[in-house]
Amino acid sequence: MKIKISDVAKAAGVSAATVSKVFNPQGSDNIKISDKTKQHVLAVAEKLNYMPNYGAKLLRSGKSYTIGFATENDRSFDCFVSEYTREIINGVGAAAYKDNYNVLLINGKDYLEYCENSRMDGLVIVGYYRDRDSQEKERLAGYKAMSDKNFPFVLINGIYEDKDYSAVSVDNESGMKQILEMIVRRGYRKIGFLGELGDNLQRHHIQREKFLREGLAQLGLPVNESYFIHGPSTERKAVPPSGNYSHIYGFLGMKEVHEKGMDIDCLVCGGDEIAMGALKYANEHKISVPGQIAVTGFDDIPQSEFLNPSITTVKQPLRDMGAMAFEIIMEKIRHGGGSVKRKVSPVLMERQSA
Amino acid sequence: MKIKISDVAKAAGVSAATVSKVFNPQGSDNIKISDKTKQHVLAVAEKLNYMPNYGAKLLRSGKSYTIGFATENDRSFDCFVSEYTREIINGVGAAAYKDNYNVLLINGKDYLEYCENSRMDGLVIVGYYRDRDSQEKERLAGYKAMSDKNFPFVLINGIYEDKDYSAVSVDNESGMKQILEMIVRRGYRKIGFLGELGDNLQRHHIQREKFLREGLAQLGLPVNESYFIHGPSTERKAVPPSGNYSHIYGFLGMKEVHEKGMDIDCLVCGGDEIAMGALKYANEHKISVPGQIAVTGFDDIPQSEFLNPSITTVKQPLRDMGAMAFEIIMEKIRHGGGSVKRKVSPVLMERQSA
DNA sequence: CTGAAAGCGCTTACAG
DNA sequence: CTGAAAGCGCTTACAG
Numbered sequence: 001m002k003i004k005i006s007d008v009a010k011a012a013g014v015s016a017a018t019v020s021k022v023f024n025p026q027g028s029d030n031i032k033i034s035d036k037t038k039q040h041v042l043a044v045a046e047k048l049n050y051m052p053n054y055g056a057k058l059l060r061s062g063k064s065y066t067i068g069f070a071t072e073n074d075r076s077f078d079c080f081v082s083e084y085t086r087e088i089i090n091g092v093g094a095a096a097y098k099d100n101y102n103v104l105l106i107n108g109k110d111y112l113e114y115c116e117n118s119r120m121d122g123l124v125i126v127g128y129y130r131d132r133d134s135q136e137k138e139r140l141a142g143y144k145a146m147s148d149k150n151f152p153f154v155l156i157n158g159i160y161e162d163k164d165y166s167a168v169s170v171d172n173e174s175g176m177k178q179i180l181e182m183i184v185r186r187g188y189r190k191i192g193f194l195g196e197l198g199d200n201l202q203r204h205h206i207q208r209e210k211f212l213r214e215g216l217a218q219l220g221l222p223v224n225e226s227y228f229i230h231g232p233s234t235e236r237k238a239v240p241p242s243g244n245y246s247h248i249y250g251f252l253g254m255k256e257v258h259e260k261g262m263d264i265d266c267l268v269c270g271g272d273e274i275a276m277g278a279l280k281y282a283n284e285h286k287i288s289v290p291g292q293i294a295v296t297g298f299d300d301i302p303q304s305e306f307l308n309p310s311i312t313t314v315k316q317p318l319r320d321m322g323a324m325a326f327e328i329i330m331e332k333i334r335h336g337g338g339s340v341k342r343k344v345s346p347v348l349m350e351r352q353s354a
Numbered sequence: 355m356k357i358k359i360s361d362v363a364k365a366a367g368v369s370a371a372t373v374s375k376v377f378n379p380q381g382s383d384n385i386k387i388s389d390k391t392k393q394h395v396l397a398v399a400e401k402l403n404y405m406p407n408y409g410a411k412l413l414r415s416g417k418s419y420t421i422g423f424a425t426e427n428d429r430s431f432d433c434f435v436s437e438y439t440r441e442i443i444n445g446v447g448a449a450a451y452k453d454n455y456n457v458l459l460i461n462g463k464d465y466l467e468y469c470e471n472s473r474m475d476g477l478v479i480v481g482y483y484r485d486r487d488s489q490e491k492e493r494l495a496g497y498k499a500m501s502d503k504n505f506p507f508v509l510i511n512g513i514y515e516d517k518d519y520s521a522v523s524v525d526n527e528s529g530m531k532q533i534l535e536m537i538v539r540r541g542y543r544k545i546g547f548l549g550e551l552g553d554n555l556q557r558h559h560i561q562r563e564k565f566l567r568e569g570l571a572q573l574g575l576p577v578n579e580s581y582f583i584h585g586p587s588t589e590r591k592a593v594p595p596s597g598n599y600s601h602i603y604g605f606l607g608m609k610e611v612h613e614k615g616m617d618i619d620c621l622v623c624g625g626d627e628i629a630m631g632a633l634k635y636a637n638e639h640k641i642s643v644p645g646q647i648a649v650t651g652f653d654d655i656p657q658s659e660f661l662n663p664s665i666t667t668v669k670q671p672l673r674d675m676g677a678m679a680f681e682i683i684m685e686k687i688r689h690g691g692g693s694v695k696r697k698v699s700p701v702l703m704e705r706q707s708a
Numbered sequence: 709c710t711g712a713a714a715g716c717g718c719t720t721a722c723a724g
Numbered sequence: 725c726t727g728a729a730a731g732c733g734c735t736t737a738c739a740g
Contacts, residue, residue, distance in 0.1 A: 002470065004716095004717055004718080005717065005718060005719095006717080006718095014726075014727085015726065015727045015728075016717090016718080016719090016727090017719080017720080017726075017727055017728080017729095018725090018726060018727075020718070020719055020720085021719090021726090024719075032725050032726085033725070033726080034725060034726090037725080037726080051467050051470045051471045052471065052717085052718075053413065053471055053472060053716085053717050053718065054412065054418075054468075054471045054472050054473045055409050055410075055411075055412030055413035055414075055416070055418075055472050055716080055717080055718090056409075056413045056716070056717035056718035056719090056732090057409075057717080057718060057719080058408065058409030058412065058413075058718090058732095059407065059409035059410045059412075059413050059716090059717085059718075059719095059732050059733065059734080060409075060717080060718045060719045060720080060731085060732055061718080061719065061720090061732090062409075062732085064408075064409075066458070080444055080447070080448075081435060081440040081443050081444055081447075082440075083437075083440075083656070086435040086436075086437075086440040089435050089459070090434055090435055093434070093435075093459055093461075094434075097461045097462070102458055102459060102460070102461065102464075103458070103459040104420070104456055104457070104458050104459075105443070105447055105456060105457040105458075105459070106456070107447075107451045107456065108451070110456075113405050114408075116356065116405045117405045117406065117407050117408045118407060118408050118409050119408045247660065276660060280660070280662065283662050302437070302657075303656075303657035303660065306601065306630060306634070306657065306661075307660075307661070307662075308634065308637050308661075308662060358732095358733055358734080359733065359734060359735095360733080360734095368710075368711085369710065369711045369712075370711090370733090370734080370735090371710075371711055371712080371713095371735080371736080372709090372710060372711070374734070374735055374736085375710090375735090378735075386709050386710085387709070387710080388709060388710090391709080391710080406733085406734075407732085407733050407734065409732080409733080409734090410716090410732070410733035410734035410735090411733080411734060411735080412716095412734090413716050413717065413718080413732090413733085413734075413735095414715085414716055414733080414734045414735045414736080415716090415734080415735065415736095416716085
């Protein structure tokens with residue numbers, strides 16, 4: 001029924017080994033097939049519509065030409081594609097396509113098995129972690145197992161920057177510096193920060209707040225602690241997360257700014273979704289943005305550009321980061337070598353909100 | 355190095371065949387392994403950390419436990435994950451996970467090969483087609499080839515409803531009926547339609563316009579042709595698409611409504627992105643929505659709920675549609691059978707814009 | 709209930 | 725430059 005390599009060999013009057021070599025010129029032997037034989041085999045294979053069996057190739061060569069893709073959150077690995085991860089997948093996918101690799105979405109507990117059983121040749125892990133992380137021990141054990149086996153994997157926006165694992169991460173410090181440069185240029189002086197209001201904060205938000213604080217100090221601008229709204233406080237209880245969105249933090253944070261009459265001229269938000277929530281409160285209460293208070297985001301989610309006012313933010317080059325992760329894996333597959341770390345600068349997008 | 359089935363067999367004092375049967379209870383033989391042997395083999399395998407080789411299983415059994423996922427646009431198959439497709443992937447992925455299947459992102463020209471060479475056991479295709487489709491012949495040849503091989507595939511929001519291919523599609527007629535019901539209930543009487551302004555329209559938008567027209571006629575409401583803004587006209591040249599977004603159509607369409615002073619009290623848009631563009635124009639020109647003119651969308655993209663005003667629209671249950679597609683494929687893999695067609699009703703989301 | 713043997717379709721040293 | 729032979733690690737009739 002299905003044409004196999006021996007059918008092609010017979011029809012072409014050559015051996016299966018020769019057909020194999022025609023189809024895999026980069027094999028161990030170095031290319032030593034005459035051009036005439038090669039063209040002939042190719043023509044016969046074409047005519048018979050020969051397609052090499054994937055399972056047989058995989059069994060024999062151990063190469064799957066497949067890269068796994070997993071999202072990792074506080075609870076587990078999963079194959080859920082979020083707004084962020086879809087753009088990263090597009091970056092990984094486009095890069096992989098060029099090298100004839102495919103992308104396999106990896107579910108929960110399977111990833112350690114898949115890196116052993118030849119299901120994939122490498123793994124991209126996108127992680128958004130919080131400060132307290134109940135799965136940390138298992139996570140680290142998994143990474144260590146892969147690392148010990150010398151299995152190529154890359155963490156995108158992960159943490160564990162101290163560990164010797166390949167990683168591609170957004171540079172929160174650079175992003176915050178760019179926001180600060182804009183702040184200075186536009187003459188804002190009274191700066192506030194608005195992050196998550198829960199009791200287990202995203203590590204990226206914690207970092208961003210820290211870099212803002214440090215940057216302000218360096219610039220000699222005042223740091224008013226009571227204008228840094230982040231996590232629970234003596235007056236404010238922890239706000240539980242609501243669904244998949246963190247708009248609620250922005251909404252409630254802006255409410256606090258408003259009701260307490262905080263004297264802020266630019267409110268720096270930990271992420272675009274928080275900025276969106278802040279804008280929603282401002283809209284509803286006729287607070288003019290940026291007239292009365294400017295608002296900045298971080299990340300540049302797709303809707304930021306279409307809101308009214310559109311959000312001034314820094315853009316994470318998610319596709320590029322995905323492509324980089326793939327390149328790091330390919331480099332390791334091809335030439336081995338140790339771990340590679342990449343920091344990617346986000347790009348300031350000056351729009352209407354600040 | 356890696357533990358294989360013979361290692362487990364030896365350590366457990368049984369044959370490889372027995373180990374295989376323990377791991378594949380649903381094999382042809384029917385389960386005839388004693389409980390004692392089974393437990394023992396399982397314990398030994400666990401201790402040795404045995405993981406069956408994927409390539410070997412695939413070569414022998416021909417089952418990949420993998421479902422391909424492809425997006426198809428006017429130009430080609432690709433693995434680009436859009437805002438829509440990500441939610442469909444999430445539906446396919448969650449359903450697949452339950453049955454221990456994985457999702458493989460399929461690139462361009464590979465899909466016909468992959469359905470032959472055991473790379474995947476089924477394929478989900480998400481298609482957004484336009485009226486004139488330069489790739490139609492190749493597309494149909496591909497579908498026919500898969501169909502002839504009896505290879506399971508499902509078209510999501512495809513076209514070709516007349517052909518005997520499995521399909522899951524949103525019910526545009528039901529969606530438009532729900533919008534009309536809302537229109538009548540709220541007392542809107544002067545209805546306009548705003549679709550794409552290009553010269554090669556999405557088939558879904560064409561359908562939606564048709565169902566609106568028919569529904570208005572049935573309700574005895576006036577159909578003012580000059581308020582149906584769709585495609586080029588004698589006065590209006592075709593507007594080329596701009597990037598990945600169709601907001602521009604909504605913006606320009608609302609401009610036309612405004613500048614010509616069209617007497618419309620509810621503007622039905624062909625999709626949420628178009629509605630977004632219309633709202634943007636209205637915002638910029640201080641046209642009150644829904645006070646002066648109501649606006650409705652179609653699809654329910656994620657940002658629709660967060661705009662100001664939020665968009666009244668009908669929601670496509672994209673995750674459910676993905677899950678259905680997977681179920682149809684599984685049914686075919688397990689029990690064979692012919693093609694299955696499913697129409698899915700969208701759900702009215704009444705928000706602020708109408 | 710269990711095992712011996714064949715074979716899935718390739719690739720890869722090796723020999724010539 | 726080409727081919728014969730072995731073998732990757734499983735599963736599957738078949739025999740017992």
